[in-house]
Amino acid sequence: MDRFVTLNHGSGGRQTNDLIRELFARNFAMDMPLTDSAIVTFGGKKVAFTTDSYVIDPIFFPGGDIGKLAVCGTVNDLAVSGAIPGYISASFIIEEGFPIDELSRIAESMAREAVNAGVRIVTGDTKVVGKGKCDRIFINTAGTGVLLREGLDVSTASAVKPGDRLIVNGSLGNHSIAVLGSRNNLSFTTPVLSDCASLNHLTTKLLSECNGIRFMRDLTRGGLAGVLNELSSMCRRGIIIEETTLPVDEPVRGACEMLGFDPLYLANEGKLIVVVEENEVLKVLDILRSDPLGRNAAVIGEIAAVEKGKVILTTVTGGKRIVDMPEGVQLPRIC
């Protein structure tokens, strides 16, 4: 492992996984595979439990803000674990000098999103650090929720089989591009909004009405590529996706072409991948497309028969290439 932590350790790619596996999970004796939420037993009931920290620059961006993000992110981690999110905690680390009115805008946004998602923010903590000791404001949220059904497992990919289809609920990469555009240092502006949204109503509906859902995961930092690579190693199967079916909005494509980014690797905050058995594909698509958060849902590929396979993309021209695990954050390139 590296001698120092670099930004790549926080990118949700290979380096993040190495750090978690080799340093944290080993010391904490955690159960493998690591999933978005832990499933623990409380008084005979299965409860999902998760936590996440939010650091983002800028804290207000087109389509959301750090507060909304902090609620959605934790709600989504619970939701894709098959739980109904119930209670959330909120801890703030605030830099000295931070404007109170911005803090109150963040709190209002969190409250609004909690109502949206149907969760309650019930506990929290506030710490203030000296000027320059943190970048404006960091938020940590943790959350719990009860599993929708006893024994429901859509996180470990244990039931995933060859021929199962992959469905994504909409366009890829909007969050990354909206945030980069509003950061202003790469001199581009874009009409794209962050897709930041709570997906729990959608997942509850999917899991209540369909029996063939074998895996769900929200697509965050490492993008679709990160999740598919993790899925492939969890279920020990290859995955084939079709480039022509991937939903990507035009301004996101434009930004990617120019900056040398691949939408497969861009972060999302309101997207999930659903792995479903073939005969329930239409049902899942119907449910997704009848919801504003799934209007652009698309079948993007399937689980291959090969064991221990890789993630393969069939390109627009019918060529094939391997989609690797992300290596660090994507940097804009000129070549």
Next chain:
Amino acid sequence: MKFIDGYRDRDLTDRLARQIRKAAAGTYTFMEVCGGHTAAIRRFGIHSLLPEGIRLISGPGCPVCVTGKGFVDRLSVYAGLKDVIITLYGDLMRIPGSGGRSLEKARAEGADVRIVFSSLDALSTARNNPGKKVIFAGIGFETTAPGTAAALQIAYRENISNFMVISAHKIMPPAMEAILKEGTRLNGFICPGHVAAITGSGIFDFIPRNYGIGCVVSGFEPADILLSVLMLISQVNANQPSTEIQYNRVVTEKGNLVAKEVMNEVFESCDTEWRGLGLIGGSGLIIRKKYERHDAESVIQVKVVESPDDGHCICGDILRGLREPSDCGLFGKACNPGEPVGACMVSEEGTCHTWHKYRLSDG
């Protein structure tokens, strides 16, 4: 998107691939010189569309990969100085210098290193930070050098004295000639379309003339690349090597005269080191004396200690298509993606990097 989607049309690429299969008789080895082509070939899975006899190999065309580690070491030293902001293209951020030390690591240790999209953004950084010295890392071939030159002209004209450039700009033809000189099994070059957009296709004429190897100046979309392969096959089959322009929507024989003039006004040629290929005469661009006060190397003199490479890197032979990574004593040992020795390991698309990543993990 206009001028993009039309060239990615499946029907069009299928038809081109069919024509290639029909035309191909025997084996052909073509080199794409440009890293952008290498990336596009991988991105669109072009290899899997071609018949077995056609081999595409990657040349020395990724400017950061061929940048000697001494340049990264020098930037690291500058980054460590007080009141210095390093501005660079994202490409350069992870390129390792001596001991695997990159600018990304320098930033993690507290240096002010900023990624910019353009030399003009670096210039704005200088305007906005008058108390700091803003050093722009000039990398790239003839496509990129005019932009650096334009920023230097503005800094000179407006007397933005805290804007400086360290130039590792390079030009393409001498490197292509270096590959050819020592013998090669190549049957043709897929030539860099965006370099030629500036220089014109004329810079490649010496290759068919002196070395009997065909050159097709190619665009970067799948249909462009496939058509260029087809054109090269026809040249080989007819035994008539010449310089042809496939990418005629932007490339002419003479190129962009304005850009060439800007580039020549600011830069002059010099000998320079290419990672894996060694010193190549007349292949680099240094800042002319007139612009000396914006030349970081003459304004801020520092001592740079570059660690020597252990053993002999055969990158040059790999680039020439003469040997394979497994023939190299350093491969997978002293030279690996974390601490690469030659350009073929530095570049994610490089032959050694790809071998290391896929062949090793497949056992």
Next chain:
Amino acid sequence: MCLSIPVRIIEIEGDTARVSAGGTVFTAGLQLVQDAKPGDYVLLHAGFAIQKITDEEASEILSLLDEMEDPDKKQE
């Protein structure tokens, strides 16, 4: 090397243009091209317009292919 894509010029102010790539707007220096006008397509590389684009969407490749494929049809 040299990542560069076709963008459309939206407006020009002095030596600087605002250009669109699929709706995302970049800034382009015009120091290296002559006579660029709003509506023109130019290649954008590292923040500079480096060349104007002249073409009809792949039409040249299409007609070339038609020519190549024609003899086939005659044989059939």
